[in-house]
Amino acid sequence: MKKAVYPGSFDPVTFGHEDMIKRSAAIVDELIVGVLNNSEKNSLFSVGERVSMLKELTKDIPNVTVDSFDGLLVDYMKESGATIIVRGLRAVTDFEYELQIAQTNHVEYPAVETIFLVTNLKYSYLSSSVVREFAAYGGDISKFVPPQFVDRIYRKSNMNK
Ligand code: ADP
Numbered sequence: 001m002k003k004a005v006y007p008g009s010f011d012p013v014t015f016g017h018e019d020m021i022k023r024s025a026a027i028v029d030e031l032i033v034g035v036l037n038n039s040e041k042n043s044l045f046s047v048g049e050r051v052s053m054l055k056e057l058t059k060d061i062p063n064v065t066v067d068s069f070d071g072l073l074v075d076y077m078k079e080s081g082a083t084i085i086v087r088g089l090r091a092v093t094d095f096e097y098e099l100q101i102a103q104t105n106h107v108e109y110p111a112v113e114t115i116f117l118v119t120n121l122k123y124s125y126l127s128s129s130v131v132r133e134f135a136a137y138g139g140d141i142s143k144f145v146p147p148q149f150v151d152r153i154y155r156k157s158n159m160n161k
Helices: 015-025 047-058 073-080 092-108 128-136 147-159
Strands: 003-008 030-036 064-069 084-089 113-118
Touching: 003 015, 003 073, 015 030, 015 047, 015 084, 015 113, 030 047, 030 073, 047 064, 047 147, 064 073, 073 092, 084 092, 092 113, 128 147
Parallel strands: 003 030, 003 084, 030 064, 084 113
Antiparallel strands: none
16 A cells, blocks of 8 residues: 655645646555644745645545644654655756755655656746745736635735735
8 A cells, every 4th residue: 555645835735736636646545745834934824724725625536635744754754654755846956955855764764765756847837935925916826826725825915914
């Protein structure tokens, strides 16, 4: 049984993340979307809000669950019994950091393997930080995030001003 975790901040979730979730769910038996509870990061949405948005987004994919974790990803892997980490590679710039993290995780927990999915070309430019920036200045984010979240993101951006 192949159980995987797709970890990230998902602040907010984008079409790029959605594409990654669908594609990795088709490869593994069970996929946990793991929302990192990183209190140091100045986040737009709380972890609870991000989890519930991801649950809404993935409710029709039977082998996907959504959870949050804090601390080390390898500890969460042990705790959840998952042995595969899924990450996305958008550009060469992602590669160096991802390689280092994947190797460190493998040393820390040899049972764990990281698999990388190459970003769908349509979304290779897309990142949560760009969405946050566009939303803050009233830009059109409808091409970047699932329609049900557009208003929520604008509202949250305005609240934080
Ligand atoms: P982090 O803060 O850890 O980078 P993100 O939520 O930004 O987390 O991203 C989580 C994962 O999704 C990472 O592996 C990242 O490379 C991938 N990802 C982010 N944006 C996209 C995208 N547009 N297309 C495909 N993968 C993406």
